[in-house]
Amino acid sequence: MRKIAMAVTALSLAVGTGLAVAPSATAAATPCPSGAVCIRETNGSILSKNIFYSYGAHNLSNVTGYRVVVNNQTGGAGFRECRGYDGTNCSPVYRNTGEYEPIDYTPINSIVLVK
Template sequence: MEITPNSILRVSAGLLVAAAAATSTNAAVTTGTAAASTRQVTQAPCPSGAVCIYPNNSQDGIPENYTRYGAHDLKNKYGVHLVINNQTGGAGLRFCYGRGGQQCGPVNGVGAYRPNLTPINSIVLVPPR
């Protein structure tokens, strides 16, 4: 058999069709399992000792976890988010309008908060007193 550009294209197209058919068959078989496991993976609890900022106003999604005391600048946080202070030993959390922990509000204890993070530019994890 002589190999020409046209014969390569025909073989490639045939393999592509076969691969697409196999992929859609596998997808149809595993869709139920994938949907169930995706829901389990995307709901993440806030670990003990951390402050967690979720991507929206619920526990859906993977949160950003903060565990080091001090100021943490926030990036691309707009609207209302679920923020959980799950620190231990009486550590607190402050929401700040300025970067680097400047212009902060009062210290918040352990709990769940739903602030509008649009004007918030940083948070401060406050060690226990």
């Protein structure tokens, strides 16, 4: 009987700890500032180095794995994802505002903001 009581207590503590520690996806998401394009980290946060305001090419550093891009620019401005540095070998322009589906950023080396 004692073994069962200890197992139930251990299970209760494990479940309780898991619920208290695990944040929801919404709580972990950091908002992208107005007028910017942002690349989210895998945990939902946004590093200051991955917030872009100015038009033109921005080279990326250590941005790998599946990432979500948020276009929060105004006036119909868009962005392009590029395999080369300095805005070369790029995708078409994406102009919709909001979050985009996650894509693998491992081969992406720059992002270009366009009017």
